[in-house]
Amino acid sequence: MSSVVVPESVPSPADDCEQLRVAFAGWGTNEKLIISILGHRTATQRQLIRKTYFELYGEDLLKSLDSELSGDFERALLLWTLDPAERDALMANQALRRWNPEDRVLIEIACARSSEELFFIRRAYHARFKRSFEEDVAQHTTGDFRKLLVPLVSSYRYDGPEVNMHMAKLEAKTMKDVINDKAFNHEELIRILSTRSKAQLNATLNNYKDEFGMQINNDLKGDPEEKFQSAVRAVVKCITKPQNYFEKTLRLAIVKLGTDEVALTRVVVTRADVDMKDIKVEYHKRNSTPLDRAIASDTSGDYKNLLLTLIGHGDI
Amino acid sequence: MSSVVVPESVPSPADDCEQLRVAFAGWGTNEKLIISILGHRTATQRQLIRKTYFELYGEDLLKSLDSELSGDFERALLLWTLDPAERDALMANQALRRWNPEDRVLIEIACARSSEELFFIRRAYHARFKRSFEEDVAQHTTGDFRKLLVPLVSSYRYDGPEVNMHMAKLEAKTMKDVINDKAFNHEELIRILSTRSKAQLNATLNNYKDEFGMQINNDLKGDPEEKFQSAVRAVVKCITKPQNYFEKTLRLAIVKLGTDEVALTRVVVTRADVDMKDIKVEYHKRNSTPLDRAIASDTSGDYKNLLLTLIGHGDI
Numbered sequence: 001m002s003s004v005v006v007p008e009s010v011p012s013p014a015d016d017c018e019q020l021r022v023a024f025a026g027w028g029t030n031e032k033l034i035i036s037i038l039g040h041r042t043a044t045q046r047q048l049i050r051k052t053y054f055e056l057y058g059e060d061l062l063k064s065l066d067s068e069l070s071g072d073f074e075r076a077l078l079l080w081t082l083d084p085a086e087r088d089a090l091m092a093n094q095a096l097r098r099w100n101p102e103d104r105v106l107i108e109i110a111c112a113r114s115s116e117e118l119f120f121i122r123r124a125y126h127a128r129f130k131r132s133f134e135e136d137v138a139q140h141t142t143g144d145f146r147k148l149l150v151p152l153v154s155s156y157r158y159d160g161p162e163v164n165m166h167m168a169k170l171e172a173k174t175m176k177d178v179i180n181d182k183a184f185n186h187e188e189l190i191r192i193l194s195t196r197s198k199a200q201l202n203a204t205l206n207n208y209k210d211e212f213g214m215q216i217n218n219d220l221k222g223d224p225e226e227k228f229q230s231a232v233r234a235v236v237k238c239i240t241k242p243q244n245y246f247e248k249t250l251r252l253a254i255v256k257l258g259t260d261e262v263a264l265t266r267v268v269v270t271r272a273d274v275d276m277k278d279i280k281v282e283y284h285k286r287n288s289t290p291l292d293r294a295i296a297s298d299t300s301g302d303y304k305n306l307l308l309t310l311i312g313h314g315d316i
Numbered sequence: 317m318s319s320v321v322v323p324e325s326v327p328s329p330a331d332d333c334e335q336l337r338v339a340f341a342g343w344g345t346n347e348k349l350i351i352s353i354l355g356h357r358t359a360t361q362r363q364l365i366r367k368t369y370f371e372l373y374g375e376d377l378l379k380s381l382d383s384e385l386s387g388d389f390e391r392a393l394l395l396w397t398l399d400p401a402e403r404d405a406l407m408a409n410q411a412l413r414r415w416n417p418e419d420r421v422l423i424e425i426a427c428a429r430s431s432e433e434l435f436f437i438r439r440a441y442h443a444r445f446k447r448s449f450e451e452d453v454a455q456h457t458t459g460d461f462r463k464l465l466v467p468l469v470s471s472y473r474y475d476g477p478e479v480n481m482h483m484a485k486l487e488a489k490t491m492k493d494v495i496n497d498k499a500f501n502h503e504e505l506i507r508i509l510s511t512r513s514k515a516q517l518n519a520t521l522n523n524y525k526d527e528f529g530m531q532i533n534n535d536l537k538g539d540p541e542e543k544f545q546s547a548v549r550a551v552v553k554c555i556t557k558p559q560n561y562f563e564k565t566l567r568l569a570i571v572k573l574g575t576d577e578v579a580l581t582r583v584v585v586t587r588a589d590v591d592m593k594d595i596k597v598e599y600h601k602r603n604s605t606p607l608d609r610a611i612a613s614d615t616s617g618d619y620k621n622l623l624l625t626l627i628g629h630g631d632i
Contacts, residue, residue, distance in 0.1 A: 119435060126474050130476055131474050131513075132471070132473055132513070133472075134467075134472070135473075135474065135512060138507045138511045150507075151450075151466065151470065154470035154472070155448070155450065156435070156438045156439075156442075156448055156449075156470070157451075158446060158447050158448045158451065160442070160446055187462075191454045191466075195448060195451040195454045195455075196451060197447075197448070
């Protein structure tokens with residue numbers, strides 16, 4: 001569930017825009033006022049504000065924000081204000097231009113979005129970059145990563161609940177065999193992970209555990225230097241247990257010496273609208289400290305206020 | 317351009333449905349009346365008729381047609397009446413269930429439709445088969461064909477006119493090198509064919525011809541027993557010269573001893589709404605005989621009448 005707290009009576013987009021202009025006016029910028037508006041609106045409401053803002057003032061709201069703000073706060077608020085598909089297209093493109101095999105952005109976008117969402121991201125990628133998403137993935141990645149990532153970002157998985165138990169059993173065995181052989185780049189493993197529906201994959205992996213006595217994720221654990229193997233593990237986690245995956249990503253971003261603001265921002269802005277409530281529960285359970293306290297002690301200023309607002313701190 | 321002749325004043329969908337009921341009534345079926353309606357309506361109009369028919373009579377029009385008709389005429393009319401995306405999903409599924417490497421249905425669907433059309437086909441495939449298109453392609457094909465077909469059916473090419481001439485030059489060279497080596501399954505060749513926009517591929521192949529003095533299609537010609545090489549050639553033709561490709565498919569279907577009704581029907585029903593006018597010009601030029609005469613002398617009865625109606629015979 002979303003963690004965004006929307007007021008019972010939402011001002012009109014025109015009223016919101018007027019307040020944003022007030023926040024931008026004069027010498028200083030009223031960041032608190034900006035957060036109190038944009039931090040409490042759904043994705044659809046934010047898009048309507050952006051559209052109305054352009055109609056009223058002839059300028060893209062993102063441009064206005066860009067000229068008023070700076071640092072982590074600016075980056076987080078810009079990403080938050082973007083339409084989710086456009087935001088993912090943008091993050092994907094940035095990840096591709098400085099591609100590194102440990103970056104998880106592409107895997108998150110390909111595996112932790114719905115099929116329709118992934119398609120809208122591909123459409124937004126066309127509009128913004130005049131190229132296709134898979135075209136850039138194929139061009140900027142190589143070897144095993146390319147074999148894995150191109151089908152993942154091109155997938156349009158069936159998203160119904162139907163499950164074929166016989167197939168689940170067969171493919172659990174296939175997966176176990178290739179993992180036993182440490183053939184993590186095996187084309188059958190990639191085929192199963194990149195084409196099966198999430199319901200079918202969950203059935204397959206439940207069968208895997210029942211049949212072989214171990215979660216697939218334990219079998220995929222290995223030397224962190226084995227970057228491709230780690231990527232396959234991230235794919236499995238993003239598909240089958242996205243809340244656990246994002247809880248861990250937050251944990252690592254926060255415990256890191258110096259905090260990983262890029263990852264922290266990304267998880268908060270991409271999940272606040274989706275399942276941040278569940279991620280918070282998972283975080284508290286796993287770390288014995290609530291997520292808002294962890295974020296509050298690791299960040300500061302407007303950036304801290306925005307993140308806490310997005311995860312619903314103090315409003316419930 | 318479409319070859320379908322739509323009357324200047326189109327009856328309402330309800331009127332069309334009523335006339336169809338008249339055609340179905342009594343002992344015999346009035347095939348001529350059916351053709352005079354459905355053979356002169358655009359895809360959108362046919363979908364509206366089908367929807368209205370269901371609302372009025374509580375039965376799917378396709379079911380009614382199915383119970384009234386038979387043979388090649390039935391098959392052609394059913395395919396024609398289907399929504400184009402649903403029709404392609406159906407033909408793709410049939411091709412996959414009895415997959416054979418010489419069948420060109422999957423290549424036509426993946427390469428001779430627009431990016432948006434291909435996406436709608438994938439969506440129709442979900443709705444109808446509770447599985448994804450690429451999932452079935454990956455499961456039913458093997459080896460090099462799988463490596464080629466999965467990315468092709470999963471592609472969502474950028475469809476703008478922008479072209480990068482430097483890239484065109486580089487990739488023409490890459491293609492020439494792998495073709496010289498007869499490495500038709502090379503991953504770079506597949507990457508280029510399955511991810512680049514059609515405008516970019518045309519630029520690349522023009523460069524290929526200018527630089528190396530020979531059309532790529534001549535370089536790809538080979539023993540017809542080399543089935544994968546032939547498939548790559550069909551991909552190139554479907555992407556860059558669909559009218560030529562379909563002209564040749566029609567020619568082979570007609571000159572074949574006994575006529576290949578499956579191919580003839582497929583090309584007519586899938587292209588009548590799209591570019592059959594251009595294919596007819598191409599056909600006449602290449603065969604010194606007009607397409608309608610060739611079809612008329614090779615087919616008969618209601619099947620003949622339907623095909624001739626769809627290609628615009630006698631109405632212009």
